[in-house]
Amino acid sequence: MGENVGARSRAWVAAGLPMITLLTDFGLEDAYVGVVKGVIARIAPQALVVDICHRVPPQDVRRGGIIWASAIPYFPPGTIHVAVVDPGVGTSRKILAVEGRGSVFLVPDNGIIGHVLRKSEIRRAVAVRREDHFLRPVSATFHGRDIFAPVAAHLALGLHIDALGPRCRPSRWDEIPRPRRRWARRGNRRLIEERGEIVYVDSFGNAMTNLRPAEGRDLIVLEAGGTVFREISRAYCDVAPGSPLVLVGSTGHVEIAVREGRASSALRLGVGDRVLAVWG
Numbered sequence: 001m002g003e004n005v006g007a008r009s010r011a012w013v014a015a016g017l018p019m020i021t022l023l024t025d026f027g028l029e030d031a032y033v034g035v036v037k038g039v040i041a042r043i044a045p046q047a048l049v050v051d052i053c054h055r056v057p058p059q060d061v062r063r064g065g066i067i068w069a070s071a072i073p074y075f076p077p078g079t080i081h082v083a084v085v086d087p088g089v090g091t092s093r094k095i096l097a098v099e100g101r102g103s104v105f106l107v108p109d110n111g112i113i114g115h116v117l118r119k120s121e122i123r124r125a126v127a128v129r130r131e132d133h134f135l136r137p138v139s140a141t142f143h144g145r146d147i148f149a150p151v152a153a154h155l156a157l158g159l160h161i162d163a164l165g166p167r168c169r170p171s172r173w174d175e176i177p178r179p180r181r182r183w184a185r186r187g188n189r190r191l192i193e194e195r196g197e198i199v200y201v202d203s204f205g206n207a208m209t210n211l212r213p214a215e216g217r218d219l220i221v222l223e224a225g226g227t228v229f230r231e232i233s234r235a236y237c238d239v240a241p242g243s244p245l246v247l248v249g250s251t252g253h254v255e256i257a258v259r260e261g262r263a264s265s266a267l268r269l270g271v272g273d274r275v276l277a278v279w280g
Contacts, residue, residue, distance in 0.1 A: 018156035023068050024055040024144060032142070036084075039135065043153035049071055050075075059087040062174055063271075065115030066200045066208075070251050072116045073230045077102030081101040083112050090140035095128040095159040098171060100195055104161060106152055108143075111174030119173070129165035176210045184278070192279040193216060197255075198224070198271055205262025205271040211254040214279035224256055224275045226268050230264045236260075236269060265266050 020040060026032035028074070033054050040049055052071045056064040064085035072081060076220070086093075086108040094109040100121040104129070104276050120199065131138075133154050135146040151164065169280070179196035192214050201207040211233065222229040233245040243258045245268060249255040258266045 002013065003252055004100075009022045013103075018044065019050065019079045020044075020047050020053050020152050020156055021050045021071070021079060021081045022054070022084075023052040023056065023071075023082070023183050024054050024063060025058045025060065025064060025086075026084070026144065028054055028055045033064065033145065035145050037150035040153045040156075040232065042151055044156040047153065047156040056085050057139065061085050061087070061110050061112050062115075065112045065174055066176065068112065069115040072101075072222065075103070080106065080152050080155050081116070082106045082148050084108070084144040084148050086110065087229065089143050094168065094171070095143065095151075096114055096168070097128055097155070097164050098125040098170070099123045101163055106148055106155070106156055107194070108167075111170070111172035111258060111263070113170050114173040114175040122170075125160050125168055125170060127165040133164065155220060179210055179277075186280070189280055193221065194279070195279045196275045196277065198269055198273045198275060199253075201264045201269070201271060203251060205258070205264040205266075207256040207263050207267075207273075208249060209249065209254045209256070209275045211275060211277055212252055213248055215280040217245070220278040220280045222254070222256075222275065223279045225269045225273055227256075227267050229279055 003155050026126050038051055040047060053067050056067060064083060066081055067119040076215060083105060088108060088110055096107050096109050098113055098122055100117045105113060105116060128151055133151050135150050135178060138146040144203050176199050179194045184191045184193045194211055196211045198207045199210045219232050229246040233239060233247045237257045239245045244258050244263060246254060246256055256263045256269060263269055
């Protein structure tokens with residue numbers, strides 16, 4: 001199935017057809033995702049709609065942003081990316097259409113855009129206000145159906161984002177917090193000490209930190225939740241089944257894992273737990 005989807009994606013891009021991605025906290029138990037896709041299909045039936053994730057925990061903007069950031073780099077320029085993790089639905093919060101990295105991002109103005117674009121990468125941003133591109137009436141609880149879906153579909157048909165409303169800037173900006181770094185000395189050695197935290201636990205129980213390997217340096221020690229590590233493994237199979245390890249995950253961040261187990265439960269690790277790393 002994966003190869004077929006990949007072949008379809010390449011064919012769509014080669015034909016110049018639009019692609020829309022969806023990230024939501026709607027879950028898969030209700031009709032919400034299907035309704036959003038139905039709205040898009042009615043307006044832009046030629047668009048390829050790709051699901052990134054619909055199991056973001058309800059209203060968890062940061063977790064949604066981290067998931068989104070791990071996927072966005074693998075889509076072609078020109079993609080329309082839609083994120084509906086929207087605790088402020090029905091309030092006065094803006095909906096933004098943001099152009100950057102050669103693509104368009106349709107988001108609530110709650111900071112999630114900060115996970116996929118740097119401020120310097122934003123070419124333009126507008127507040128989505130032109131109601132002639134919405135479904136009517138607009139529900140106060142389902143903007144994914146009534147605003148995000150039809151606007152994404154019209155963008156897929158070639159609508160320019162300037163037609164959606166006035167220029168503006170995101171008013172909120174969320175991103176993975178940066179670790180605190182300082183130089184330390186141990187004897188004649190200058191070391192880098194970083195204090196970070198666990199920012200994400202995936203479905204396998206792997207605990208992703210906000211640390212990245214220090215370029216040109218080896219790990220001296222990493223401590224998290226009372227467990228101490230003294231090296232970075234290359235892959236899970238470098239340790240015995242059931243053993244904990246530290247490795248660099250697919251996002252480039254340092255992760256704590258247990259081979260064939262769940263680090264989150266075995267080591268009692270969760271989002272927000274502190275991590276100390278020393279590089280030398």
